[in-house]
Amino acid sequence: MTHRAPVNRIIRFSSVDGPGNRTVVFLQGCNYNCRYCHNPETRALCCHCGDCVAHCPAGALKKDADGHVLYAYEACVFCDACIRVCPHDASPRIRSLTAKETFEEIEKQIPYIRGVTVSGGECTLYPSYLAELFRLCKELSLETLLDTNGTLDLFSRPALFDVTDGVMLDVKAWDARVHRALTDHGNGDVLRHMIALAECGKLHEVRTVVMPEMVDAERTVRQTARALAPYLHLYPVRYKIIAFRPAGVRKEYASFATPDPPYLAYLSDLAKSEGMREVILI
Ligand code: SF4
Ligand code: SF4
Known part of the structure; x- marks a missing residue:
């Protein structure tokens, strides 16, 4: 059986969506409603x-x-x-593509890419498509990464889990109420999945967007780094701390403040003081 997904776009070469040069596939549709979303046109079908x-x-x-x-x-x-x-x-x-049709577009970039990242929207809304696409990638030794909000229990999807090399996961807020105000959803599943992925060495990166009016970034960064520190010997998880910027957001959030560089540097030091070795500010 072949599986389809709504493909928003495919970027043939990217150096910012995982290690090395990669092709990135963006899928349409998301189960969250993040107030700071920079691509709100990817949320709905x-x-x-x-x-x-x-x-x-x-x-x-x-x-x-x-x-x-x-x-x-x-x-x-x-x-x-x-x-x-x-x-x-x-x-x-939006193009409704099968996994094979998507792979045929990825294949054109071989041998110039190290791997493939699938993002969104929320790509894990389409787990069967992802499993088939990543299986095809692995047959040609391409590294596979998921960029996700962390809501899917990958362990309940062994066909996808087995062909996924790593996960880049958002920790949008540590406090469940803050997370709900920001996204319309709690974060219990996200935090559980983050730890489970770290335990098996498949957590490649965590990310927090710093939007001072809505996110308690200090608590989120501290608690996330503290929770991951025991697992960093299994895989050196990277922490990406991202400054909120108004470009592309819905107009009701466009006047929200961008955090200043000293505050971001403080958050980076905080993550490192809790044991994170690689912290990136963007
Ligand atoms: S304006 Fe209507 S038809 Fe056009 S993309 Fe939006 S929902 Fe679809
Ligand atoms: S308005 Fe027409 S040409 Fe412009 S991006 Fe949309 S589909 Fe393409």
Whole structure:
């Protein structure tokens, strides 16, 4: 059986989505509603309201007889007009690809890439597709990474777990109430999965976005680093501390403050004082 997923875009070469040069696949749809999301157009699947069709300057969008919005990839000039007008946090520029079709696009970059990262949206909404895609990657010795909010229990998906080399996981907030206010979801599963992945040496990186008005970054960084310290001999998990920036966010959050460099440096020192050896500020 072949599995499909809605593919938002494929970046052929990236050096910031895991180690080395990688192809990155972004899937559409997310189970969270992060207030600071920089790609809110990846959250929802298109409901075919048609509001964006008339705004396309290239004739790449049209409605068919059944009322479905059709997207012509070859005609698109990637002006983003459709994304700017969509009122549903969606995009019409989605291709429904099988794992094999996705892999055929990845394969073109061999031998210039070390591996593949799948991101989103929330890529783990499509575990069967991921398992098939990563199995194909492993057959050609490509390293496989998931970029996830940590909600999927990978251990309950052995077909995916076995072909996943590593996970990059967001710890958005340590306090469950803060996490819920930020994302609409608690964080119990995320923290459990983080530890379980660290225990088996598959946790590649954790990330926290520092948005001072909404996230208690000091507590989140301290507690996350403290929780991971006992496992760092199994794999040297990297902590990426990311400054909130307003570019791309929904307008109601665009006036939120960007943390200043001394505060970020303080958070980095805090993580290191708890045992993290590699901390990256961006
Ligand atoms: S990004 Fe593509 S589909 Fe969207 S409006 Fe521009 S040309 Fe049309
Ligand atoms: S992308 Fe947005 S505006 Fe366009 S048809 Fe889909 S839901 Fe409507």
